[in-house]
Amino acid sequence: MVFFVVKLKKLHEFAIEEGKKEDPRGSDQISKLLDKREDEYEDLEGVKKEKYDEDKLNNPFDDSKLIFGADREVEKLAVGIDIETQDLLLLDRLREKGEDIDGAIAHHPVGRALANLHEVLKLQVDTLVNVDVPVSQAESFVKKRSKDVMNGTHGGNHPRAPKTAELLNIPLMSLHTAADNHAHQFIKDYLEEKDPYKISDLMDVLLEIPEYKWALEYDMGPTIFNGDEDNRVGKLAYDYTGGTELGKERLEKMAQSGVNTIVAMHMSKDQIEEAQEQNINVVASGHMSSDSIGLNILLDKAKKEFGIDIVEFSGFKRVSRL
Ligand SMILES: [Zn+2]
Numbered sequence: 001m002v003f004f005v006v007k008l009k010k011l012h013e014f015a016i017e018e019g020k021k022e023d024p025r026g027s028d029q030i031s032k033l034l035d036k037r038e039d040e041y042e043d044l045e046g047v048k049k050e051k052y053d054e055d056k057l058n059n060p061f062d063d064s065k066l067i068f069g070a071d072r073e074v075e076k077l078a079v080g081i082d083i084e085t086q087d088l089l090l091l092d093r094l095r096e097k098g099e100d101i102d103g104a105i106a107h108h109p110v111g112r113a114l115a116n117l118h119e120v121l122k123l124q125v126d127t128l129v130n131v132d133v134p135v136s137q138a139e140s141f142v143k144k145r146s147k148d149v150m151n152g153t154h155g156g157n158h159p160r161a162p163k164t165a166e167l168l169n170i171p172l173m174s175l176h177t178a179a180d181n182h183a184h185q186f187i188k189d190y191l192e193e194k195d196p197y198k199i200s201d202l203m204d205v206l207l208e209i210p211e212y213k214w215a216l217e218y219d220m221g222p223t224i225f226n227g228d229e230d231n232r233v234g235k236l237a238y239d240y241t242g243g244t245e246l247g248k249e250r251l252e253k254m255a256q257s258g259v260n261t262i263v264a265m266h267m268s269k270d271q272i273e274e275a276q277e278q279n280i281n282v283v284a285s286g287h288m289s290s291d292s293i294g295l296n297i298l299l300d301k302a303k304k305e306f307g308i309d310i311v312e313f314s315g316f317k318r319v320s321r322l
Pocket of ligand 1: 108287291
């Protein structure tokens with residue numbers, strides 16, 4: 001394998017373009033969103049214009065950002081589900097020992113990518129519409145949840161990880177929804193093709209995916225959170241992309257629109273209780289493993305284009321489909 005050097009910002013731009021192609025909103029919706037931002041940007045003045053993140057004009061994924069070292073050339077990258085201060089210190093330690101790692105890709109957002117996580121929730125209007133939830137209802141609870149997420153992340157220590165990367169001189173970017181869109185599209189296509197009849201069949205076909213097989217080593221394999229092996233799968237919905245989970249109200253609407261089973265990366269307690277109430281089967285496929293799937297598919301594309309080398313970090317399992 002020949003490895004090439006590429007500027008981090010080029011790699012980021014590539015990942016964003018690939019993320020757009022897999023987006024459940026479709027390209028028209030994304031263009032409209034970016035046009036709206038362009039208009040808003042034109043109207044800004046003073047410090048608000050000065051400090052505006054111009055990447056937002058081309059990048060609809062506000063949780064997938066260049067964090068530090070955009071112009072630096074990279075060849076070998078550490079990829080982790082969570083890359084925070086401790087992981088950057090580990091990377092620096094490995095460099096001290098002679099490992100030539102040039103930079104890092106964090107899946108979960110850090111810095112301004114985390115501060116803006118609420119923005120990507122809006123794409124879940126379309127994942128809901130795709131399972132026949134009326135758009136007005138989807139918009140109403142996505143808007144509410146997006147506001148709650150914004151309030152929740154607002155007080156976070158967002159400069160911490162970027163500052164660590166800067167002090168240790170480690171180029172860093174986060175690729176969250178740009179990668180999760182790949183996981184969403186993959187699992188949707190895969191399960192539509194396999195068409196499992198019972199939940200037990202669904203569990204079996206999930207375990208044919210190498211990342212889910214790997215997860216068994218840590219007892220974090222696919223698990224039934226609600227329902228029973230004997231239940232029929234019926235109409236499927238997927239919780240794989242769109243930042244973070246929506247409020248539990250959505251489950252009642254999903255039940256009304258005919259959803260029988262949700263395959264989710266993970267699900268919180270109040271959502272599971274609501275799924276019990278609504279008699280919706282829930283299969284949690286696994287968090288680290290599902291996040292790895294999205295990253296792997298995106299990294300395969302980047303590898304083809306730029307030949308980068310990858311080091312597994314922090315919960316990420318590299319599986320190549322090339
Ligand atoms: Zn995740």
